[in-house]
Amino acid sequence: MLGIEEKESSVDQRQQKQEDRADRRFYRHERENRFLVKRSEDYRVFDDVFNTPTIMVLNSLINNNVLKYIKGTLASGKESKVYLALGMNSEFRAVKIYLTVSAEFKKRLQYIAGDPRFSDIKKGSRNLISIWAKKEFKNLHTAYKSGVSVPFPHYVRRNVLVMEFIGDEDGNPCSNLLNSDSITSEDYEEVIEQTSKLYQKAQLVHADLSEYNIFKCVNGRIILFDFGSSVNTKHPNSKQFLIRDIVNVNRFFEKRGIEVLNMELAIEKITGGN
Ligand SMILES: Nc1ncnc2c1ncn2[C@@H]1O[C@H](COP(=O)(O)OP(=O)(O)OP(=O)(O)O)[C@@H](O)[C@H]1O
Ligand SMILES: [Mg+2]
Structure with missing residues (x-):
């Protein structure tokens, strides 16, 4: 043993x-x-x-x-x-x-x-x-x-x-965050919320998260996609990938004038301190 x-x-x-x-x-x-x-x-x-x-x-x-x-x-x-x-x-x-x-x-x-x-x-x-x-x-x-x-x-x-398929009944896909007309602080909260669920429940880090890989549909729903790079939270580089994801997301929302969490708080929120 x-x-x-x-x-x-x-x-x-x-x-x-x-x-x-x-x-x-x-x-x-x-x-x-x-x-x-x-x-x-x-x-x-x-x-x-x-x-x-x-x-x-x-x-x-x-x-x-x-x-x-x-x-x-x-x-x-x-x-x-x-x-x-x-x-x-x-x-x-x-x-x-x-x-x-x-x-x-x-x-x-x-x-x-x-x-x-x-x-x-x-x-x-x-x-x-x-x-x-x-x-x-x-x-x-x-x-x-x-x-x-x-x-x-x-x-x-x-x-x-x-x-x-993520889109409307005519076959038009939802826009990604980059191409969305309006970006709100609720969108930021939702991205952090989904990323936390991903970390704490699915035990995954997206590892390629950015305004390009997040849909915002007309009904306001936020959907993460493009999971080819995602890794288990036990992967030796998972923290590093998580930090990069947060940097990307924060940079995008800040540019749109939205107040974001600092890195320490964001990590705490997403990982639940684990
Ligand atoms: N489930 C889906 N429903 C509707 N459209 C989708 C879906 N998945 C992907 N797309 C469309 O295809 C595009 C590329 O998808 P995805 O990001 O998964 O591929 P990729 O090859 O990793 O692209 P990139 O290298 O540009 O990130 C998306 O930006 C989106 O427009
Ligand atoms: Mg992509």
């Missing part, structure tokens, strides 16, 4: 090994093949998004009654494209398709490496991308279950994540 300290140190060592392994695999892959989308005939059927493997995933979603069809484009992010689709009962869905092994992705590898839930990183960036999509799905699921205001994740397969 191992004592608690010994157990923790063996978990730390295991995590360290996993991190090292993931880093080595990633950098080797990065050297050999800079893009997830291979520049061969097969992989270039339509464009960078609708390559053969992705079309096969979408086909299987349609055959398995997850989606009826893709209706249009919602947004192009740095590492993904997001589409508006229809579910089986013609309800809107958002479909996030993860793209290439970008510099961004490389930077974000630190969030996967060391997370024991994703210790099965096998060779190849296509696999890393699926891990990334699966990670966002799991994080959304954990947050949703804990009552945090996030899009409900319906399905994940390879590089494709199907989630609740």
